[in-house]
Amino acid sequence: MLSKKTQYAFRALAHLALNYGKDPVRISTIALKEKIPLKFLENILVELKNVDLLESKKGKGGGYSLKISPKKINLATVIRVINGPIALLPCVSLNFYEKCTDCDEETCGIRKMMIIARDSTLKVLEKKTLNDIIIAKD
């Protein structure tokens, strides 16, 4: 399951996606409209900024905005940044790989099935974008 933090991230990103191309949006505005704890949201937005999904402006008239088009931000990317691995086991993760203890990867049947499951999930999450989230709203 995705953490609450990840759910907040999606809501905030969806909010910013609707404002793409317009003025930056203040953290406090997003927190209020999306009902996310303000200080917690701060942390989330900084993380998203650090991986260049968002850009920020300080001082009056400042706030956050998407750095790239909502059509170019897929759901897998967001999950990986805030939540971590998408795969069900560390030994089948593409971005957070860790070797299994006590398991021969060549012959492990569990691993083979988890790779199939991972690919099936990724096929959706890598294709769907923030834009799909906001157009699906109507």
Place this chain on the structure above:
Amino acid sequence: MLSKKTQYAFRALAHLALNYGKDPVRISTIALKEKIPLKFLENILVELKNVDLLESKKGKGGGYSLKISPKKINLATVIRVINGPIALLPCVSLNFYEKCTDCDEETCGIRKMMIIARDSTLKVLEKKTLNDIIIAKD
């Protein structure tokens, strides 16, 4: 990600699947062969027994065995019993549904995408069985 407990469960079940139709296998044997902490494994096997995936026999010559064919135990079932929900959000879980706070399910675009992701994952996990795990070993 699946918990370590769930990984242990899969290993134990795979072990028992290879012994399907034969004599029951002692917990201590499984713990030793699969390198799983004995007392932890006890808990796991009891849980699997409580949902009728396993049956047990006490006393000398006792142990655990699969109650039904490895071909009839799919991976989604095992994950749900030991790990919990497969869906990425509580509000799209079929077996562990919980309503989102502050979100209209009819119009939520995040939810719509997570349903698609869930279905894609389930299509694999509900089709693949313990038997697929053990035949994939070779």
Place this chain on the structure above:
DNA sequence: TAATGTCCTACCAAAATAGTAGGAATTAAT
């Protein structure tokens, strides 16, 4: 009745999650 096994209840330490607090740094307007 003794030995062999599962089963039950309870506990515990470490890690992850979900925040909060307080102020430093930067920018823009006056």
Place this chain on the structure above:
DNA sequence: ATTAATTCCTACTATTTTGGTAGGACATTA
């Protein structure tokens, strides 16, 4: 220049989940 507005940084904290352990009760077989 000063002030106000805003993000950014460091650190702390409470709660929940994870990954076990301990000890003995209960059931079965020989």
